[in-house]
Amino acid sequence: MNNNPQPQGPENPPPPRNNWSKSFVVWMAIIFGLVLFVQVLSPADPNADATKIGYSEFMEKVDAGEVKAVNIATGNSGNASISGTYNEGDETFTTVAPAGTNVADRLVEAGVDVQAREEEQGSIWQYLLLQSLPFILILGISFFIIRQMQKNAGGGAMGFGKSKARMLTENRQKVTFEDVAGIDEAREELQEIVEFLKDPNKFARLGGQIPKGALLVGSPGTGKTLLARAIAGEAGVPFFTISGSDFVEMFVGVGASRVRDMFEQAKKNAPCIVFIDEIDAVGRHRGAGLGNGNDEREQTLNQLLVEMDGFEANEGIIIIAATNRPDVLDPALLRPGRFDRQVVVPRPDIEGREKILQVHMRKVPLAPDVDARVIARGTPGFSGADLANLVNEAALMAARKGKRLVAMSEFEEAKDKVMMGAERRSMVMTEDEKKMTAYHEAGHAIVALHEPASDPIHKATIIPRGRALGMVMRLPERDNYSYHRDKMHANMAVAMGGRVAEEIIFGYDKVSSGASGDIQYATKLARDMVTQWGMSDEMGPIQYEEQQGETFLGYSQSQGMNVSQETARKIDAEIRKLVETGYDRAKQVLTDHGDELETLAQALLEYETLSGDEIKTVLAGGEIDRGGPTGPVIPAAGSSIPKAGKRKPGGIGGPATA
Incomplete structure (x- = not known):
């Protein structure tokens, strides 16, 4: 499945840019223009540099003969503005004569050069503009801030309740069924929706009605969103996408x-x-929360139910929802007339994985030795997102090595990294720790080889990976959809093999805590066999442990066992009996094949990592050929490698025994 975005071009325009910076520049230019406009209208003061003196001081200087010339301007108030110069120097002065003062005659008598003029008065519009300028600036800045907040809130002052659904047209990031692989049954079931959108009359002629809604149910990463986009791409109709959490607000x-x-x-x-997408965020079972249930989420669900099947028919609108938690959905959502059709999107089988790998390998330059079938066989349980991550990791590894082509070796390394975690070669381990880890992993491997129902060994390593100091990875020969009793007993024996090996080689007092994960796995498997799967002769085919249930707080957790104390003691005894049986089987195998345990442990100390075939070669007394690369490394020449994605931790493939 192709989750990579389409290249931008005439048919795929880039997404709209944020105009915040552009609006900010526009408003700053407007404010600067207003200030400049006011500066132009404001008259320049010719006496800005003159010294201001009092009227009495001015008359004293006139009487003393120090004033040379003055300029008198009379205003509307009757006061006279006087500016002038002294007899000595270039210093100028200004003062104001009170109204009614006959200052002109007195200046003439003193021999001062007197000039008179009327004071220039601005227009009423100029006065109003100067007075209102601060308010205009405040309103402009406030309007700009509110506008930006409305844009971020999604749609204006009254847009708080507007939908956040994004519409993808048929020419933008178009996805078709060619980009969807590995889920043929789900694709065929949804093909009918495509035909209805293309030709609704085909079904109306016979009185048939297309399902109003389709619910895609599957594990994360199986391609539910991609499948919905492919339906829109095939039908050539607008595609609205929204997440269930976008509906829920605090109001x-x-x-x-x-x-x-x-x-x-x-x-x-x-x-x-x-x-x-993720409709369980808004479509959870009503009444599961605290209070009387009249909260925001339940009102949103009620409105959704009405819109999907109310009095008004929504002709031509197909609702597709996706979830990986169908057990928590409200029953009203799943009744006929709403989500009529539930489409399970499972993890792909080997054929589907091969097709998915071929889709993702289209954009990667491959070496001639790459075989998608071999990779698909070694990745049971992988989802489409896991396979996309595997191809991407292989491409990144080839780029780091400076190669032009991605070879099979990079895919093997990427598979080990995805399954077992990245190698931690920088981790410092003492020789005693390495030796104990080697015997621990060798114990797992020897028991797995001698348990007929166990899966074949894929790889054994004592290099720390993820959270484990070492690991034995087993892969099934084919996809398994159920497990048999003999396989479960074999898995418990393999899980206890590491602990038994430590006890045989180093003694009872030197057993380490490295088997904690193995003990946890074996105990859980034994508990499920007794309480859920009816695989205990003592307890019989009865379910003692209730299924996962939703509590009143909305969290999903186990309800526990509703049994008597006597029955609980019997269950505990049966669980212990199953785990101890696995321990005894592992001890018997390692006691009978102690030479193989020693041989394999020494090989792990020497080579650190061995494949399944190399383990068989070592135990058969053969030599391991670890030749160098078959050819020179070719530097990369401008190859484009997609960005790596993150894969969530989870159990994939056969059991990994640490």
């Missing part, structure tokens, strides 16, 4: 308003597809 009624707005947008673009 009651906002989610319901967003649901109404989303359906209004869909009606305007019908026929179209509305895809709700």
